[in-house]
Amino acid sequence: MSTARKTPKVGASRPVRQAPAPAGLHYTVAVHSAQAHLFAVTLRIEQPAHNQRVSLPVWIPGSYLVREFSQHLQGLSATQGGQPVALKQLDKHRWQAAAVPGQPLELRYAVYALDASVRTAFLDTTRGFFNPTSLCLQVLGQEDQPHALELVSSPATAGWQVATGLEPHSVDSDGFGHYRAQHYDELADCPVEMGRFWSGSFTAGGVPHRFVVSGTGAWLDGERLLDDTRRICEEQIAFWHGDEAPPFERYVFMMHASADGYGGLEHRNSTALICQRADLPRLNTPTTKPAALKATDGYTTLLGLISHEYFHTWNVKRLRPAEFARYDYTQENYTELLWFFEGFTSYYDDLFLRRAGLIDDTTYLQLLAKTINQVLQTPGRHLQSVAQASFDAWVKYYRIGENTPNATVSYYTKGALVALCLDLTLRTEGHTTLDAVMRELWQRCKGGPMREADLLRALKKLGKRPFDAELAAWVHSTDDLPTHDLLQNQGAKLHHDKAPLAQQLGLRVGESGSLTIKTVLRGGAAEAAGLAAGDEWLGVELPAAQRGEPAEAWRIHKLDELLMLRGQRTELVALVSRDKRLLRCPLDWPTESQTVRLTVADAPRLGNWLNPPDTDAGSHTQG
Incomplete structure (x- = not known):
């Protein structure tokens, strides 16, 4: 639940803006x-x-x-x-x-x-x-x-x-x-x-916030959008500053609603957002309490985006890589720390939805499981460390192609899991939490440029031991992260469900009009069969189901049609069109692969992590 906050001490942590000099x-x-x-x-x-x-x-x-x-x-x-x-x-x-x-x-x-x-x-x-x-x-x-x-x-x-x-x-x-x-x-x-545009406002942490939405209609439930956003903002301001005021005098959310867009970009006292109109809350619909929102609800995703960009107000716009102390707008600005600034922000965005009472434990664990599966379904995690992915963002992350999942790992998703592992490790050892470490970093770096060494010092000071080995393994190597054990120790139960067919085959496909292969994942059955990105999968040849029966050949339009057609047969031939040539690609049916699902096993223990007491959320560590 969102809890009431004391009135911030006006000006306690906000820099005083001098009278503007004449502009030249x-x-x-x-x-x-x-x-x-x-x-x-x-x-x-x-x-x-x-x-x-x-x-x-x-x-x-x-x-x-x-x-x-x-x-x-x-x-x-x-x-x-x-x-x-x-x-x-x-x-x-x-x-x-x-x-x-x-x-x-x-x-x-x-x-x-x-x-x-x-x-x-x-x-x-x-x-x-x-x-x-x-x-x-x-x-x-x-x-x-x-x-x-x-x-x-x-x-x-x-x-x-x-x-x-x-x-x-x-x-x-x-x-x-x-x-x-x-x-x-x-x-x-x-x-x-x-x-x-639609415009509304609220106050959080003693600071006026404005929210404008373009591209929407009279059906927008603006009051709900404002109230939910306010709860996120209050939680985050208290996280960083307790009862003190934040380091900005005003804040503006600028959102454009479109048919199919999505994204956001952070700024020092504002953010620009794009969402799908269908994801916005609507008037004249059955009342749904925020805690009942499902993880698949687009509005939950939208609130996560709002939370993400707002957290950036501190984590990257102020506390930022030393390489970004002064931007050079003429060329690339390289850093290995995007796993921290984007990844840790990605960890906290959904966590603050839970702390603000906008989702429940079950929904939060569903969102976390989605992140875990995204990393596990990326073969590139075995090729590139998350620190390298940060440095290579300029040439890889924003230039997504058919081989991207095989060559790189996302500093958003794996970085979020690094934050998760650090937080749960700190909580298990009982000396501190990642929350306290983030505030220690803010104090240590004076809300300004930081280096990885600053994070290590903060971890050592509050965690009572060095964490160099963890960062070496989790950030600078391609080792998998110990998420499973840490989550189970924190009150979550892990389940392994049958993976979707595309994942089992090692494919990512498009099914709009025709079945088109978008990506062939490294080491999968599709790669072994010789399938390639850009192929149109037209049909399938199957051997006789029983002795004396004829072989079969079928036209397919959807990948799941294979499940019905193959029966128990483990060998088939994919018929594909590549550059207008028809090819036969023998395919061995893979062994069953699995996907991760999380549920609540120990609610009190889980609550100590997901819903910490108000005194913890508002505390500060001076340093």
């Missing part, structure tokens, strides 16, 4: 053409350098892939005193203006925006959204100067409102007008949502 960099963003999906941007540099250089980021923090945002920038021009200034493009994302010091330099350009993800920019006649990393050129040499952003209203934005985490300076009732940022990093970390 001014961005003006307007809708140039919603129909053509073009934003118009003007950048005014009050004190340009000689031959001033500017650049557009190639990536956005939180999404570790070079995305080349400059591909959508067009029509760049420069003037000083109303006269044209020569521009030279230096590379894919940098330009040099032949400016002279002493008078303002003005740059004008347009940005094409039709990416509905949370990472870039989008504009049509119904909605606008952008991350400043997609629209706002970085003025090299002046990154630490105050930045101003003006959002211009126009007939194209009639009836629209604005939502952003930026500090308002002079805005109208709809949010159009002037905003301020202390430096480029702050500007880059504050996305902007514009359009006709």
Whole structure:
């Protein structure tokens, strides 16, 4: 159950924001053409350098892939005193203006925006959204100067409102007008949502939170969404700060509801989210208490996403890899610690749903079992450590192909299980918990950059022994994790059920219109038969079921049809189409494989982990 919290000590842990200095960099963003999906941007540099250089980021923090945002920038021009200034493009994302010091330099350009993800920019006649990393050129040499952003209203934005985490300076009732940022990093970390959207608010930890949802209808149960989100926020603020205030003055959830989208991206005092409309809570439906939500319910998944991105407010936006102490927007920023920042966040996201009373023990264990099975069904875990997966995120995680499960492991899922194993080990030994270790890290690193050595020191201090061997085995090797024994010691019972047919065969398939092989997993029966990603599985040949009977051949459209057709026969021939050639692939039926299921075995012991007392949730470890 969610418990009442004391009123936070205002300003106890929140940095004091000084009065803003005059901004020497001014961005003006307007809708140039919603129909053509073009934003118009003007950048005014009050004190340009000689031959001033500017650049557009190639990536956005939180999404570790070079995305080349400059591909959508067009029509760049420069003037000083109303006269044209020569521009030279230096590379894919940098330009040099032949400016002279002493008078303002003005740059004008347009940005094409039709990416509905949370990472870039989008504009049509119904909605606008952008991350400043997609629209706002970085003025090299002046990154630490105050930045101003003006959002211009126009007939194209009639009836629209604005939502952003930026500090308002002079805005109208709809949010159009002037905003301020202390430096480029702050500007880059504050996305902007514009359009006709549902808006609601609540207070958590003494801080106002706003939640806006675009793409929804009048059927949205906004009060339930606000209440459930508030409970998550209160639990997480208390987790990190007890009765003290969080280190931000406002927070904004910006969610876009679409037909089939899903995802989120964290920011310092906001998050951008995408969900499926079908996952949102609805009015005029039978009342369902949150604790009764099933693990398969899309709303539970959505709440987990909200919890995940909010936890990032601390774990990666403030407490962050030392390599991210200052972002370099021009190239990849490598770290081996994504297993901690994404993985540990993935451990806590669903755990906070349980602690907030939004799901019960059974549902939580179902969600945890799903994570365990995802890791066990990834052959790449035997090839790549989770630390290597973190470093390779730039070339592997975001470039998913048919061989991805065989070559890599997810730092989200395995990282979550590393957190689980550490937490349960600490609890079993009785000296501390991972909760306390996280707070110790926050104090030790002053809510800033950290290294793996800082985690080891915190574990040793609170756990009363070194944990180097555990991190070496669980993080830096390809060994499997001891999840089974640790869970059973904590009051969970493990069951091994028959795996789905695709998993037994070592396949991932698509069944929309035809049976198409998407992935062939390493070491499985499908690989041994010579099946390949991209094959269309047309049919199957089967030997005679009994002596004297004819052999059989059948057309199939669904993988499960094989179960009915094969009977007890252990050999068959898959008939596939590859590059318009028909191939026969002899397939030996595999021995039965299993999947993990978790249930409650010892409720009191499980409760000590999943639903710790309020005094534990609010405690601090000074260090």
